[in-house]
Amino acid sequence: GAVVSQHPSRVICKSGTSVKIECRSLDFQATTMFWYRQFPKQSLMLMATSNEGSKATYEQGVEKDKFLINHASLTLSTLTVTSAHPEDSSFYICSARDFGVGAVAKNIQYFGAGTRLSVL
Amino acid sequence: AQKVTQAQTEISVVEKEDVTLDCVYETRDTTYYLFWYKQPPSGELVFLIRRNSFDEQNEISGRYSWNFQKSTSSFNFTITASQVVDSAVYFCALSEAGSNDYKLSFGAGTTVTVRA
Numbered sequence: 151g152a153v154v155s156q157h158p159s160r161v162i163c164k165s166g167t168s169v170k171i172e173c174r175s176l177d178f179q180a181t182t183m184f185w186y187r188q189f190p191k192q193s194l195m196l197m198a199t200s201n202e203g204s205k206a207t208y209e210q211g212v213e214k215d216k217f218l219i220n221h222a223s224l225t226l227s228t229l230t231v232t233s234a235h236p237e238d239s240s241f242y243i244c245s246a247r248d249f250g251v252g253a254v255a256k257n258i259q260y261f262g263a264g265t266r267l268s269v270l
Numbered sequence: 271a272q273k274v275t276q277a278q279t280e281i282s283v284v285e286k287e288d289v290t291l292d293c294v295y296e297t298r299d300t301t302y303y304l305f306w307y308k309q310p311p312s313g314e315l316v317f318l319i320r321r322n323s324f325d326e327q328n329e330i331s332g333r334y335s336w337n338f339q340k341s342t343s344s345f346n347f348t349i350t351a352s353q354v355v356d357s358a359v360y361f362c363a364l365s366e367a368g369s370n371d372y373k374l375s376f377g378a379g380t381t382v383t384v385r386a
Contacts, residue, residue: 182371193361193376194315207370241313247372257303257365257372261315 152178154246156262163234164270171229171265173244179224180246184259185217188241197242200227234269241266273297274364276377283352284385291347291380293362299323301367304338304345305374310358321345352384 153176161169173183181202186194198208198219206219216238218230227246231238245259275294283289295304306318319329321338329336333350349356362377 184371184373193378194374196373199371199373201371243313243315245315245374256320258305258317258320259365259374260317261307263312263314266313 152176152246152248152258152260154244154260154262156244156265158265159263160266160268162268162270165235166233169231169234169267171231171242171244171267173227173229173246173262175225175246175248175260178246178248180227180248181224182247182249183221183227184245184247185219185227185229186243186245188243188264190241194243197229231267234267236269239267239269272377273375274362274377276362276380278380279378280381280383282383282385285353286351289349289352289356289382289384291349291360291362291382293345293347293377295343295345295362295364297343297364297366299366299368303365303372305363305365306336306345306347307361307363308358309361309379315361318347349382352382354384354386357382357384 155174157172183200185197188194196209197212198206200206200219200221202221202224208214221227241264243264245261247259273296302323304321308316326338335348337346359379359381361379363374365372365374
């Protein structure tokens with residue numbers, strides 16, 4: 151399968167600082183990337199959809215000023231958690247959609263390894 | 271409304287037993303995709319399989335097999351002769367052609383524990 155790289159894998163920061171998380175598709179171009187948040191023992195919650203060259207689309211209840219998303223190229227999307235607070239501590243996972251080429255849509259989301267954010 | 275239901279929260283088996291994970295989905299779209307992902311303790315989601323709504327063929331890949339039945343809106347997953355390395359959380363997901371960007375709707379996940 152395709153490879154999606156996510157960095158950093160773990161971040162510990164003080165309250166009030168901003169944290170940037172990178173998501174890269176290594177061997178395919180991804181016009182669409184997604185950012186998820188996962189709480190312990192729960193499923194993935196979609197935060198936003200990121201399309202290359204356009205503004206991200208946020209899910210209801212997700213603060214766009216708190217979670218800044220940039221998708222500047224076909225292989226890179228970034229999530230910046232601004233002025234992080236302890237309640238932002240969570241596991242953040244990105245995915246990149248490989249739509250494929252040709253008549254048959256591949257349409258598979260490949261996921262990064264996740265970033266565990268701890269805000270003190 | 272929950273689009274994907276995984277009724278089993280946790281399953282515990284002894285190594286070499288078979289385990290079947292249930293997945294029931296709900297959609298009004300005629301074109302949709304179904305997925306299974308594995309999330310081991312490390313956290314990364316590993317893609318296992320994708321099925322589109324027009325392909326009801328069952329599939330076998332090694333010890334894994336999938337049973338897709340549109341009549342019952344189910345896409346069940348069986349691990350044959352389970353091994354300790356199969357211990358993980360397994361998510362079933364649905365992607366609808368009618369949704370923006372083919373977003374994934376995930377089930378709650380089933381935690382599989384395989385004991386030696």
